[in-house]
Amino acid sequence: MAGTTQVTFNGTVAPDFMVNAAGTSLTVAAPAGVTTGPVVVTAAGTASNGVLYTAAPVITAFTPASGLIGTRVTIAGTDLNLPTRVLFNGVSATFTAGSATQLTATVPVGASTGPVQIVTAHGSGISAANFTVQARCLQRQLPRPRPWAARLR
Structure with missing residues (x-):
């Protein structure tokens, strides 16, 4: 990891990364909007084969x-x-x-x-x-008026 100059996520460059003091590991955050694909680390002018990174949905x-x-x-x-x-x-x-x-x-x-x-x-x-x-609209059917009912009163 010593000599790392660039880290990409599926072709998108990570703007910041940190290599530990021993030069054996690095810490990097995936750039916003990156999709699933290879993470490639370039060190001493040589790009790694890439490791699959799976993005959040x-x-x-x-x-x-x-x-x-x-x-x-x-x-x-x-x-x-x-x-x-x-x-x-x-x-x-x-x-x-x-x-x-x-x-x-x-x-x-x-x-x-x-x-x-x-x-x-x-x-x-x-x-x-x-x-x-959406709220379900319930319709209540009213009884039809009965003309004969008015005469019974």
């Missing part, structure tokens, strides 16, 4: 933006593969993992308006926008 959008309990919602983003939980404003939902960029979840009973969250073994991603849970 990022939610970029979901559709529809609102719905009733039981609505199926498609969530788009990056690093969405292998989710362990999907939550609507903190309430766990059932879901079907699709790919690294998309999955589908069902708005659970007890959910209220708030952010959507995806949890993986590598971190958690929370939507910038809220999903709006």
Whole structure:
């Protein structure tokens, strides 16, 4: 690690890193917005082979933006593969993992308006926008007026 001049995460340069005094290890934070890919360390002019870094999920959008309990919602983003939980404003939902960029979840009973969250073994991603849970409108059918009832009074 001595002589390290650059660290990249999937091609994105990490702005800061620290090599320990012995020159045997380094500490680096993944740059914001980085996606899953190789971490490459360049030292003494030679780049390493790279070690796989798996990023936390990022939610970029979901559709529809609102719905009733039981609505199926498609969530788009990056690093969405292998989710362990999907939550609507903190309430766990059932879901079907699709790919690294998309999955589908069902708005659970007890959910209220708030952010959507995806949890993986590598971190958690929370939507910038809220999903709006719509109230179910119950209609009560009133009895039809009976013309003969007025005559009975």
